Amino acid sequence: MILVTGGAGFIGSHTCAALSEQGLPYVVLDNFCNSKPSVLERLARITGQRLTLIEGDVRDGALVSRVLREHGITAVIHFAGLKAVGESVADPLKYYDTNVAGTVTLLSAMRAAGVRTMVFSSSATVYGDPVGSPIREDAALQPTNPYGHSKLMAEQLMADLDRSEPGQWRLARLRYFNPVGAHASGLIGEDPQDVPNNLMPYVAQVAAGTRKELSVFGGDYATADGTGVRDYIHVSDLAEGHVAALRYLQDHAGLLTVNLGTGEPVSVLQMVKAFERASGVPVPYRIVDRRPGDVAAYWADPDTAARLLGWKTSRNVDQMCADVWRWQNGEARRL
Template sequence: MKKVLVTGGMGYIGSHTCVQLIKAGVEPIILDNLCNSKSEVLKRIESLTQHRPVFYQGDVRDRAVLETVFAQHKIDSVIHFAGLKAVGESVQKPFEYYDNNVSGSLVLIDVMRKAGVNSMVFSSSATVYGEPTKMPIDESMPTGAVTNPYGRSKYMIEECYADIQKAAPELSVTLLRYFNPVGAHPSGLMGEDPQGIPNNLMPFIAQVAVGRRESLSVFGDDYPTPDGTGVRDYIHVMDLADGHVAALTKVGQQAGLHIFNLGTGKGSSVLDVVKAFSSASGKDIAYQICPRRQGDIAECWAATDKAERLLGWKATRTLEEMSADTWHWQSNNPQGYEQ
């Protein structure tokens, strides 16, 4: 059985990917510092797969911990999720974001290479495109015009990894640019459990529906979109997890730099999501219109034909499924994971 080191494997996307890896016959070895996740996740993964992954509590910046992991396991590939991810927080704490995200990524790939492992799949983001000039966004569009430290940290890591791969052509480096991950495992056992106030739309809506928050703030209703609210490409976390398995399988052992968007190829507005979630939950979602946020763009969705052509992967789950699965998770776990 192939072994894959999954950094940040206890987090939202990482944990769902671990479930899909196990189902694909791959053994995940998880490294996570639990700064934005909980140890309960390990039990949930085991419950869903009948397999309890090896788990190391540690930080990707900690060279000694990484060296221990690589010494104790014959790792075939690395999927790198670990990192801080809140846009607003990154503006307030830029040092922490560059230190965690950029420094940690460099330590990781250095230790990985010294251990003789040449396959890396990196969790990047559509934020690297900045403000796009056309829709849909394809992988050839320019990157780097990013307006916040979180997005810039992802862009910097991409540039570092591209340069490292160019200098070491035996490496396989895959950059997966996510659009807007939402949803939960259909069992209701695993989902997104943000600490504090959610930064993303659907978990905020879910917390309004379950009674944890009074109402949703909709930032702007005067965009040049069908209903005036921002349009984004929402992708089910299970489709996203399957995209990682496909990347690992199809190009993870092919030397080179591989770049793919992971999205659905279509956009949904804020009010589309509110309507879908209200229908799935049977709850009225209270919301109020607020001024636009600085840096927000009107619309953003992915061109996905490259991933479909080269990875044999395509997102299949609908906005209705994303909403239903999120509600199943939130209503079963109104306070999120146990401590």
């Protein structure tokens, strides 16, 4: 049985769907600080299965220990955490408490229970402002904000644990680039609680008429069209990467670190045009000043994941946009 912390969130819920597709049983632990309980009802419709939910916080060591024991957990996929860069700058203690202390509590409970397999949701923000792209896993680690630092600290914790108890742990650190998209069913997708922090949900809301226009931060970068370039990965491809990592750990002890991205750079304006094609409606935008801390371009070198996990992305930008538009217009997201 697999424990999925934060399993009701955007990436967590899609990974639960991917686990179900592979016939892998799981339970979800979530405190719903960034998600809604109705997501699990939609997941049940997608999978045709009744889901087991434990509502609670990953920082509650007694609860985590009880879940590990009572549900016969053999592996953990750890998503539970906070993810807004701006909020992390404004309230760093909140991010270190949730993202770092929460991981300490989880790993401590796992060690006590004899559960030594974990796939961790990390981020390309650990690279900070890269010297160049594509970015390999051995690139310099120099995060520029508390969110990135919290992910790197959790990564370092895993490395130190593996070093202190060699051969006893099976740990994967998955560094995501820019997750977008939605489940092909239109039943689950990214559902920001407030103003979206990421490009795709904001574009979708502009296309739907919920917001007036998109602010494009910076039009004078040294890129083909002057706007920032990123590596956008479909959330379902990302979810399948977690399943691939989990299967890899079944046969390999130690510490695995891989990028999960497409390796294909896409600019903000290219993504806007792709969304206009998918939706059939214009997306008005306005070029505004750059945001402090934003970098011109970064994208992944995904070769390690392909070589070790046998995994690569299969969904392109047009499919990402089409799936988001289906989700944006669906009734399920308003439940």
